[in-house]
Amino acid sequence: MSMTITEKILAAHAGKSGVEPGEILDVKLDVALANDITAPLSLEEFDKVGAKGVFDPEKVVLVLDHFTPNKDIISAENCKTIREFAHKYGITNFYEGGACGIEHALLPEEGLVLPGDVVIGADSHTCTYGALGAFATGVGSTDLTYGMVTGTLWLKVPESIKFVCHGKWQKWVTGKDLILHIIGRIGVEGALYAAMEFHGEAISTLSMDSRFTIANMAIEAGGKNGIFHVDKKTEEFVTGRAKRPYTVFESDKDAKYREVHEIDVGKLELQVSLPFLPSNAKDVREVRNVAIDQSVIGSCTNGRLEDLGIAAEILRGKKVAKHVRCIVIPATPKIYRTALDRGYFEIFLDAGCIISPPTCGPCLGGHMGVLARGERAVSTTNRNFVGRMGHPESEVYLAGAAVAAASAIKGEIAHPEEVL
Amino acid sequence: MILKGRVWKFGDNIDTDIIIPARYLAHTDPKVLGSHCMEPIAPDFHEKVAKGDFIVGGSNFGCGSSREHAPIAILALGIPLVIARSFARIFYRNSFNKGLALLEADIVDRVKDGDQLEIDLLAGGIAGPGIDVVAKPIPPFMIELINEGGLMNYLKRRLEARA
Known part of the structure; x- marks a missing residue:
């Protein structure tokens, strides 16, 4: 059965050979992420359900990036609670102080998210990691608690929308202009519940930084995830960062898409x-x-x-x-x-x-x-x-x-x- | 389950920064969060709304951030249900996880603030002045989750069974 890259990643993480949009799967997680404004609610739930630990201390990532350096007493208290939690449960990927960066730039840089991964994060811009050929989506604190404890989460297989980008980029124009243009074209719910998949020679010539920008804003079109195929630039980015093996998935040529959009980036101005x-x-x-x-x-x-x-x-x-x-x-x-x-x-x-x-x-x-x-x-x-x-x-x-x-x-x- | 309450009408794309502005996200106390619900566009909403009232919205209700503070703030005001033409996906999951019911129905242009509605929650029936519609059914999987008492109760039982 022909599948998109999103369907293949989800199928592989649910132990299935094939899946279709609309199917509900229990999916294994490679990374579960929270930050200083979403972790506190998540940790409250963690205590309430009586959890004794996380599914894998190396796969839970906590980043104190939103109201830090601590902006007020209550933010400082939240960070303290998360710090104590990280110590208690041996969370190795706990980032604060001088080691801390904005989570969606930090995790790829640290090699914590890799091609073919399933990543959930209690932050809507978790979809950023799709630039690496991973399935990544934002969830709330309660879903994150479930993921953090069990290493799994239920996910509905999304329909996919294909964006094929041709042409030569004009001076100064980057991935930001493309994604703003796309959201302008399809609207803030144009990709509601769907996977946004990016193709075309204009994507091949685009930097990894710009791809992260595009995937980052999939949520702004209502998307569940944004996703790119792994190419030479992805491999170069991942090399030296990856500390574990990863799998490269590719959409089948005859995979099914809800819509296909063609975009000539040569005509794209700064947005x-x-x-x-x-x-x-x-x-x-x-x-x-x-x-x-x-x-x-x-x-x-x-x-x-x-x-x-x-x-x-x-x-x-x-x-x-x-x-x-x-x-x-x-x-x-x-x-x-x-x-x-x-x-x-x-x-x-x-x-x-x-x-x-x-x-x-x-x-x-x-x-x-x-x-x-x-x-x-x-x-x-x-x-x-x-x-x-x-x-x-x-x-x-x-x-x-x-x-x-x-x-x-x-x-x-x-x-x-x-x-x- | 039959719910009766008054309508508070909002438009399209009511985002989570409207439902609860980010500057309050360091708080986890539902009371505090409720007191700032809808503040950017309706600063007195939290005072006027009564327990049991409903929010009725247009398209893409709850778009934006993953903050679970949004359904918590709505619930803190005693609002058990939001009816909207469509919902953003993270807000949809969060709401069910927190016990805020959502119904998808396109009634926003047919109601006004203060209208009395009667809701048959599981059947999706919505009745009020000039309105008698059935909402899009809640997906069977979500019903199962509700019957389990929500995701956290399900997790709690799973952990207890393991122990």
């Missing part, structure tokens, strides 16, 4: 998604006279080296507009150090940027860059919902690093050409 939905995607050239107060370059979506490199290229020798706070957030300690070694920090500091430690902070209006009433940010993050970055009457415009950097210089939403 900006206007408040208050990620689907409000427009060409940046159509977004005129939108003054900003803040520019955020970071997050699990766009806090990787490619993003920081693009920002540095645009900000080199330039100044951030006087009234704008430009906050740069390298997503992990390794990215932070490499950006430093490459001289990006000097560029950012000379330009007047703020360099933040790795944290999810401002993306969800947590800390380190919260917006006041009436303020407006351009941000490389993933959500522009009402009040997402602070006051309910503030606004977030989503974009990639190129637009965020150019806008920081101009003081309004801008194409890099306007400032270079």
Whole structure:
């Protein structure tokens, strides 16, 4: 029976030779992840059910990345509880302090998620790992507790939607622009409950960093997972990081898809998604006279080296507009150090940027860059919902690093050409 | 099970940042979470809503983050049920896991705030002023899970049987 990559991974983890969309499976997990805002509820359930341990201390990953460095007493208390839990149950992959990065950049970097894996995480952007050819999906804290204790979880096999991307990328255009364009095309529930599978020569030429960005935002179209095939770039990325064997799965040529979308990336311009939905995607050239107060370059979506490199290229020798706070957030300690070694920090500091430690902070209006009433940010993050970055009457415009950097210089939403 | 209550109407794409803004996520106390439910678009919702009332929404209700604080906040206000045209998938699982019932039915354009509805939960029957519809059936697997007393009760029994 012909299957998609998603169906094959789920079948293999359920001990079945074939599965179909709609089937409910009890699936074995390779990784179960939680962070400092979802773990506390999960640990409450863990205690309530009387669990005596986790299914595998090496496969449970706890990352304190959201309200850290601890923003207030209650956040500090939560981190303390999680730390004690990690000690008590011997969780080897517990990340905090100087070892901590934004989870969805950190786990692939550390080789904790690999091609062919099934990963659940109590964080909706867990779908990021699909860039590695893994099945990864977000769950709530209760499902995570179940997964953490038993090493399994029930999952419904999703239908798949295929996105075939052709053409040659224009200057500055990255995976962020493609995924914003796709969400604009299919809508915020265009892939509801479905797997989003990415194909085509334009994907082969795309960096791993951009693939992570695309998979990351599958949830913004309602997707259960986003997924890519393993190629040379994936193998290069995984080599030296993987500490265990992994399996490469591939969709069959005659696999069934709910829809197929063709996209010519050659025609794709830099995108900006206007408040208050990620689907409000427009060409940046159509977004005129939108003054900003803040520019955020970071997050699990766009806090990787490619993003920081693009920002540095645009900000080199330039100044951030006087009234704008430009906050740069390298997503992990390794990215932070490499950006430093490459001289990006000097560029950012000379330009007047703020360099933040790795944290999810401002993306969800947590800390380190919260917006006041009436303020407006351009941000490389993933959500522009009402009040997402602070006051309910503030606004977030989503974009990639190129637009965020150019806008920081101009003081309004801008194409890099306007400032270079 | 028959439920009776008043309607609180919301639109499409009610995301989890609306249901419970992220700045409150360090809290796990249902009371605290409930007191900020829907705050960005309806700051007094938590005061006006009464135990047993229902939320009626449009498409993609509960989209956004995986935060289980969202169904917890709704439940904390005594709301036992959300009816919407469609639900985001993580919110859907979380709600059933927490004991918040969800029914998929397209009634949002036919109700107004304060309308009295009578719900036959398992049959999916929804009756009110000018409305007599049957919601999309709750999937059999979810019914089984409900009959088990929810995922955590199922897990608890599994662990006890092992011990």
